[in-house]
Amino acid sequence: MENKEQTVEEEILINFEKKIENGDSIEPKDKMPDGYRRHLIRQISQHAHSEVIGMQPESNWITRAPTLRAKQILLAKIQDEGGHGLYLYGAAETLGISRSELIEQLHTGKAKYSNIFNYPVLTWADIGAIGWLVDGAAIVNQVSLQRTSYGPYSRAMVRICKEESFHQRQGYEIMAKMMAGTKEQQEMAQDAMNRWWWPSLMMFGPHDSSSPHSGNAFKWKIKRHSNDELRHKFIDKTVQQAQVIGLKIPDKDLKWNEKNGHYEHGAINWYEFHKVIAGNGPCNKQRMEHHIKVHNEGKWVREAAEAHRLKKERQN
Amino acid sequence: MTTDTQLELWEVFMQSKPGANYIHAGSVHASDKSMALQNARDTYSRRGEGTSIWVVPANAIVASNPDDNDLFFDPANDKVYRHPTFYVMPKDAKAI
Amino acid sequence: MTEQSLYNYCLRMGDNALILSYRLSEWCSNGPMLEEDLALTNFALDMIGRAQAILKYASELQGGVKTEDDLAYRRSEREYYNNLITELPNGDFAQTIVRQLFISAFEFYFFTELQKSNNATLLAIAVKTLKEVKYHLMHATDWVIRLGDGTTESHKRMQDAINYLWMFTGELFEMDLIDTTLIEKGIGVDLMLLQPKWHRHIQQVMYDATLQLPEEGFMQTGSRKGIHTEYLGHILSEMQYLQRTYPDAIW
Ligand SMILES: [Fe+2]
Ligand SMILES: [Fe+2]
Ligand SMILES: [Fe+2]
Numbered sequence: 001m002e003n004k005e006q007t008v009e010e011e012i013l014i015n016f017e018k019k020i021e022n023g024d025s026i027e028p029k030d031k032m033p034d035g036y037r038r039h040l041i042r043q044i045s046q047h048a049h050s051e052v053i054g055m056q057p058e059s060n061w062i063t064r065a066p067t068l069r070a071k072q073i074l075l076a077k078i079q080d081e082g083g084h085g086l087y088l089y090g091a092a093e094t095l096g097i098s099r100s101e102l103i104e105q106l107h108t109g110k111a112k113y114s115n116i117f118n119y120p121v122l123t124w125a126d127i128g129a130i131g132w133l134v135d136g137a138a139i140v141n142q143v144s145l146q147r148t149s150y151g152p153y154s155r156a157m158v159r160i161c162k163e164e165s166f167h168q169r170q171g172y173e174i175m176a177k178m179m180a181g182t183k184e185q186q187e188m189a190q191d192a193m194n195r196w197w198w199p200s201l202m203m204f205g206p207h208d209s210s211s212p213h214s215g216n217a218f219k220w221k222i223k224r225h226s227n228d229e230l231r232h233k234f235i236d237k238t239v240q241q242a243q244v245i246g247l248k249i250p251d252k253d254l255k256w257n258e259k260n261g262h263y264e265h266g267a268i269n270w271y272e273f274h275k276v277i278a279g280n281g282p283c284n285k286q287r288m289e290h291h292i293k294v295h296n297e298g299k300w301v302r303e304a305a306e307a308h309r310l311k312k313e314r315q316n
Numbered sequence: 317m318t319t320d321t322q323l324e325l326w327e328v329f330m331q332s333k334p335g336a337n338y339i340h341a342g343s344v345h346a347s348d349k350s351m352a353l354q355n356a357r358d359t360y361s362r363r364g365e366g367t368s369i370w371v372v373p374a375n376a377i378v379a380s381n382p383d384d385n386d387l388f389f390d391p392a393n394d395k396v397y398r399h400p401t402f403y404v405m406p407k408d409a410k411a412i
Numbered sequence: 413m414t415e416q417s418l419y420n421y422c423l424r425m426g427d428n429a430l431i432l433s434y435r436l437s438e439w440c441s442n443g444p445m446l447e448e449d450l451a452l453t454n455f456a457l458d459m460i461g462r463a464q465a466i467l468k469y470a471s472e473l474q475g476g477v478k479t480e481d482d483l484a485y486r487r488s489e490r491e492y493y494n495n496l497i498t499e500l501p502n503g504d505f506a507q508t509i510v511r512q513l514f515i516s517a518f519e520f521y522f523f524t525e526l527q528k529s530n531n532a533t534l535l536a537i538a539v540k541t542l543k544e545v546k547y548h549l550m551h552a553t554d555w556v557i558r559l560g561d562g563t564t565e566s567h568k569r570m571q572d573a574i575n576y577l578w579m580f581t582g583e584l585f586e587m588d589l590i591d592t593t594l595i596e597k598g599i600g601v602d603l604m605l606l607q608p609k610w611h612r613h614i615q616q617v618m619y620d621a622t623l624q625l626p627e628e629g630f631m632q633t634g635s636r637k638g639i640h641t642e643y644l645g646h647i648l649s650e651m652q653y654l655q656r657t658y659p660d661a662i663w
Contacts, residue, residue, distance in 0.1 A: 068460055072457060082446055351554065
């Protein structure tokens with residue numbers, strides 16, 4: 001009996017991997033190995049939670065945005081991020097897990113979100129730095145994920161990438177304006193750059209040599225490019241953009257490598273990275289408490305909406 | 317008393333311009349039809365992506381089973397006479 | 413006289429949109445559902461756009477020395493003319509949604525009438541705004557009915573919100589010399605004619621939602637003279653923070 005089940009499992013795996021090799025995309029009703037499903041749920045939900053938690057640091061500045069235009073842009077940007085969270089929750093739900101469960105996993109700490117949102121957004125220049133660097137780094141990753149093997153995830157990424165295109169530009173525009181502004185504005189911009197540069201590089205995750213989950217992720221074409229490949233892509237284009245507006249990259253070891261045509265960056269402080277992941281970043285507690293509080297405050301609204309529907313159904 | 321949920325799942329189909337096919341855009345959660353429609357509008361039509369929206373309760377959608385693909389779809393592959401290129405037309409005939 | 417009245421009229425409309433958009437934008441990342449978060453943000457965006465258009469026109473009326481941002485960010489407490497109801501804290505979702513109903517219904521009738529204005533700019537703004545407001549009204553109405561006729565808790569929260577907000581609705585229909593001047597010129601809207609329509613509309617929604625309007629009673633007033641609740645000052649100190657701290661900066 002046990003042997004037979006094993007062969008069924010094996011058969012699923014063989015057919016699945018044949019499809020992956022052909023470059024076919026996997027759809028919700030296709031048979032897939034458990035490991036693939038679990039990996040996807042973990043990755044997509046982490047991605048969804050990141051979009052949603054990422055709304056908090058930026059919305060912190062909505063009421064203080066300095067012009068009507070700036071406020072419109074920021075609101076529309078954060079709204080997009082909420083939309084992205086929504087698309088991704090939808091993609092995760094096709095794998096047989098509900099949004100309620102996903103949120104519960106976030107609240108119990110079982111699911112993670114991007115580390116970057118555990119840093120505080122201190123000045124208006126941080127809003128620029130987030131759009132330019134954080135969204136910039138995210139886009140590099142997301143563009144690569146448009147070709148991920150799971151259909152619903154890939155389709156969500158295509159939609160997200162389309163919308164992301166203004167996010168990085170609006171952030172860079174803020175930085176450019178500040179660098180063309182008063183001395184105080186320039187200092188603010190450089191200070192934001194100094195604080196956000198390294199955490200942005202950390203967004204790509206550990207170096208390839210020490211990345212724990214990537215084995216099957218590559219084989220199953222969930223991940224299409226390595227952490228270091230993507231990190232380099234990001235650095236290469238960002239350094240030039242910084243130079244154009246007169247911002248310094250806070251890395252004294254940064255240098256251009258003639259041979260491979262990439263920048264070499266200095267050592268990343270992985271101690272800090274792991275410290276923040278372990279929950280000891282400046283804002284970990286604040287972000288989670290806020291999410292839980294909002295969730296609890298919305299409970300009566302959701303319950304009432306359901307109750308109203310049931311009443312109406314009974315009447316008809 | 318009801319328990320807390322994230323409301324029901326609905327699938328959203330958008331028509332990008334009059335006359336175009338409705339294409340699946342994604343999903344939203346909502347407790348009733350009008351909420352589903354409004355949520356779909358606010359989620360999937362923020363950039364003028366649509367001129368019309370359909371929302372369907374996700375549990376009302378019936379999907380074919382990938383295991384049945386050979387019996388569902390393969391038999392149509394050899395019916396070449398359904399395609400116009402199958403037919404030999406007299407050389408001089410026009411507009412056909 | 414007409415110019416000055418028109419300018420003040422624009423500030424009123426512009427400030428209503430500006431301050432309510434401020435409050436609605438506070439919901440961003442605080443909504444009861446992700447979907448509703450996006451919806452409330454959409455309303456805020458509609459209103460910032462409206463504030464921008466109207467304040468720009470106001471600045472043009474004054475010769476364009478000040479920009480719409482100067483008007484939004486560089487006036488002091490007594491120079492704002494938004495209705496008090498727009499500056500009240502959001503409270504819970506019930507309070508926000510009841511306010512949306514009261515204001516959206518008012519705006520629906522107001523901008524419908526303003527479409528008859530012989531001022532081309534106001535007319536154009538009215539046409540554009542009315543489309544947005546119709547959607548706001550539909551959204552608010554649906555929610556008021558759901559929550560009014562939902563659970564015991566939601567019903568109570570809604571009734572509390574109505575009881576609290578009611579005394580701020582009278583101000584929506586107050587008229588002074590500015591109004592009469594502009595009505596005479598065929599520019600402005602006669603608010604007195606709107607009130608019964610608005611009242612009937614709200615009454616119907618209350619009926620559908622199993623909720624009750626309070627007895628007619630005392631109504632708060634002040635905004636027409638720039639006298640506000642204490643909440644406005646806090647809004648301004650937050651909203652104007654960067655403009656005030658770095659007066660020479662360009663953003
Ligand atoms: Fe993002
Ligand atoms: Fe995003
Ligand atoms: Fe983004």
